[in-house]
Amino acid sequence: MELSDLSVLYIMDNQDKEENLYSLLCNTVNKVTCTSTILESKQQYIKQSPCLIIIDSDFENRDIIDFLIKLRSDDIKTAFIVLSKNKNNQYLSELLELYITKYIIKPFSEDKLIEALNKCMEIIERRIYSNFKLANGIFFNFQTQSIIKNDESYVLNKKESLLINLFIQNQGRIITYEEIEYHIWNNECTTAALKSLIRDLRKKTFKNIIKNYSGIGYKLELKNIPQQLS
Structure with a gap:
């Protein structure tokens, strides 16, 4: 994958895009679509399916935050x-x-x-094309959002997919119950629903993949294998 393969949705707070930045993007990536309202951004996101969203904002209100939260609840792959x-x-x-990749303070250099x-x-390529090793003979495939276990494929449902992505992106730390509820259910979750989701994911992977820390949350356990993509 090259920079010239990227499709970009460029969301601006105001109507006037920065021509130097826009020109740089146009000369670097495959396609740039500019928007300046939340409604237009929603429409172009659905139409274009960009692999990268650039948000150019001073965040005077939380409208763009709420838009991104809604987007991320269904889409874990877009950078x-x-x-x-x-x-x-x-x-x-x-x-x-x-999971923003970079927060860049303006002004900044082209480099x-x-x-x-x-x-x-790199992140997009890893999410789309790679298998993530969970244990010997067990992988998570980012492209199909499925578990490959002993050469058998098990497709994950939406909540299972969001959960495994959340764990993979937060390796090495405990994810609190509140974080999981926020990302998977938008804060509307019962204890029974959370336990059921964890149980279902364990069945498709292995029993000890997710360790519970009582009163705190859960942590991904990778069976003492190197935490890397293969």
Whole structure:
């Protein structure tokens, strides 16, 4: 995969796009679609299915945050880059929970953006084309969002898919019950539903893949194998 393969949705707070940035994107990636309203962004996201969204905003309100939260609830694969003059963004913690690849303070150099684009490309390529090893003979395939176990494929449902992606992107740390409820159910979840989801994912992978830390949350356990893609 090359930078020239990327399709980009470029969301701006105002009507006037920055011509230098727009020209750089047009000369670097495959396609750039510009929007300046939430409605237009929703329409173009559905129409274009971009692999990268660049958000150019000073975050004077949370409209763009709510849009991205809704988008991320169904789409774990699209990469996000944020460009902003806001060094003290009150929504930064929420943005980080949405797995943004880079938060770049304006003004910035072209090299800084190219570096961010390359990082996004690596992440996109890994999510789309790679198998993630969970244990010997057990993999998660990002492209099909399925578990491959002893050469058999088990397709995950939407919540299972969101959960395994959440765990993989947060290897090495405990994910709290509240975080899981936020990302999978938008804070509307029963204890029984959470336990049922964990149980179903264990059945499709292996019993000890997810360890419970009582009163805190859950953590991905990879059977003492190297945490890498293959």
